Amino acid sequence: MAQRETWTSRIGFIFAAVGSAVGLGNIWSFPFQTAANGGAAFLVVYLLAVFLIGFPTMMVEFVIGRRGEQNPVAAFGKLGYGNWSFAGGLGVLSTLVTLSFYSVVGGWVLSYIVGSATGAYFGDAGAYFGSVASGPTAIAAHGIFMLVTIGIVASGVTDGIERATKFMIPAILVLLVALGAWATTLDGASAGYSYYLSPDFSVIANNFGSIVPPAMGQAFFTLSLGFSVMIAYSSYLGRDDSLPADGGAIVVVNTMVALLAGFVVFPLLFATGGAEGAGGGAGTAFIAIAGAFGQLPAGGAIGFVFFAVLLFAALSSSISLLEVPVSYVTENYGYSRSTTAVAMGLGIALIGVPATFGTSWLGFYNDVVFKLLLPISVFLLAVFVGWVADTEAVDELGRGSTIGESFTTAWLWWVRVVVPLAVVVTLYLGIDALYTGLTNGAYF
Template sequence: MASREQFSSKTGFVMAAAGSAIGLGNIWGFPTQTASNGGAAFVMMYFLLAFCLAYPALMAELVIGRHARANIVTALRHVAPSKPTRFLGTFIGVYGVIVASLILAFYGIVAGWMMTYLGASITDLFQWNEASQWLTSFGFTRNIIAMGIFMVLTIAIIASGIQGGIERWSTRLMPMLMLILVALILYVLTQDGAKEGLKVYLIPDFSQIKPSLILDAMGQAFFSLSLGVGTMLVYGSYLSDKEDLPKLGAIVTLTDSGIAFIAGLLIIPAIYVAQAHGTSIFSESGTLIAGPDLIFQVLPSLFNSMGGIGPYVALAFFILMTIASLTSSISMLEVPVSLASEETNATRRQATWLIGGVIFVCSALILLNFELLFTLVIDFTTVYSQPLLGVLLCVFVGWIWHRNSLLNALKAGSPHLEQSLFWKIWPVYVKFFCPLLILATFIQSIIG
């Protein structure tokens, strides 16, 4: 097994972890969830639950990863005290690797769409109408080429290692993402209709605070931090013992939820600017259009209505979405690659290209059977598997790992932790409350 790399700095880890968390779902999912769940009431509930639910679960992954210094399968085996719990750890780890790989299989397809619209915004500038039409028309050839290009980018970064790949590109791409995001917000807020969008986003409607809103906010907080499939556990395994984990986990949680909020300042006003330009922004059921329809129908029609500046705004927006896609995809690929490079004789580069190739084939199979498999894979991974894996990881930390061993693992980097409020609350919280709250979200997802 090759010696393990580490993140060279706290900033490198925070940028990589935030990049993993800030993906396509965060940029379109959080804002539209907010708009259809009482505006600022949802935002307040989301921030509350990000720290009450997502932060404790994030800490569970980080502490296992750093203590074991290994991939998810080996790490869970390492902290398991008996043969049955080691078997359980192996099962959870392998399940997490499969789920992370399947998430990347459908995510690569959606990210490919972002790249085709980015390409179309460039061809529009040169008025290459035929190229633009091909790039924005749904078709197998377009989809597989775009997905393949995106997968090669993801593979190239992961093959370069932790410092030379993940850290290097995260510390470059995340500031670029923030710069484009802020520039787009400043532009959109000057447009007609933006004020109405800001009102929806920032003025709370407390009558909307119902069990369904609380559970939606809980689910968004949990999923937005990439929890459950081992990405944060693997990133935690590359952390130095000098780092204060509770503080670092809080920084990541605050960074992620903060950028989600900032993304809302772009998307919600942009939707209402589109309405001011004559675009329909509500579905037949009366809810605000979300998901792919928002990104590929509502916003492009807004860009088209902007005149000469429209193609440049579209270009900036789809660069933003492509960066968000890439910073998330590299963390997903790292989960299976870390396992293969540590548990087999394959080098990191060999493992990355082999696993990347297998995931490319899975994506191609989804594209060949799109109507049947696309939604099925999304539901299996994000609706059902992620919450269950989150519960199992909390159970591992709260019930299986010996309390003294857990304290010693956390004390590295924060020697006075035993006297802190964190240590008085977190072990009990992650043992009882976290699993119950995540299960409540899971049940609501199924019922919903």
């Protein structure tokens, strides 16, 4: 059997993990989820979810992955708990469903890069979205995006994923900072910042049931939790790396990118009058931002940079989503990485074709993942680490780190009690929202 690949450096792992976390969820979904759910009120709930639930859960996936040194399904067997492999399998399923529609949105980004260069969306942003979001153009762009993703994953952990993310993550940060600086010059910047950063806590109190599920789902999605991605990535780690330090760096950088995206999007929308329609879902998000660029001097150039950032973010996440099933198949069944990446990638692309027929399918896929699959997966992993493999987890968390016993003990009890309770509440609210959407015809 060929020797299993590992990251060439600690920074390589951090960039890859940040790349998984920093995706469309941060730059596309986060600002528009914020707009749709009360502005700064949503931001407060989201940040609490990231640091109080997201970070401890990331440590859960890290200890399973590094301790098991296998793909997300086989890792449980390596730990001596093979009957829990279904928990990793659910993460694999989540990656398959998510990448199938995520790549469709990635295809939209490709179309908008072209549209920025040609000015195609300047005249009528809504009509342009309609022309690229469904039909042959959407199918072709979806396919191209998946082919790029397949090519990177097929090249391997070191030569493909690590090399690509070492380029894309710095590029995202530099370009977002530049766009954020540009956004401060817009006439509507102050109003945008106020909406984004001045929370009305009565909005949280009056809309708790509708804000918490998307905020928690957004936190899981943007940190790649529940997909078993972090189990897969941490399985390539060395024993001497500090999991809390690496996890903290990943969470902070990921959150910085999401916040930076808001500092670009909200001034832009308020400057051009597009803020009211920004929270209407996948389609209106693209229409609002493209319409805003169409109203500004040099809007094509700025739009090109913005959608280039979005493309890097989309790819850095899509390769992590494909890596999970690819690592499972190659390690469990012995197929080559390149063959598996091509076969899995093409299969996922086919699953996503219905999402190229209209945004209703995409919205349904998205809600199934956010409100159902990810919370269930996180709940199972928390229970496993907190109550089943607790001894191994505490030992693994302390390896390569200077943290004391008080930290590991507090983390363990937080994972045992707080994380499952928070996820159960989120899951209940999410299932209720999903059921309501199905019964009132919101999807189809």
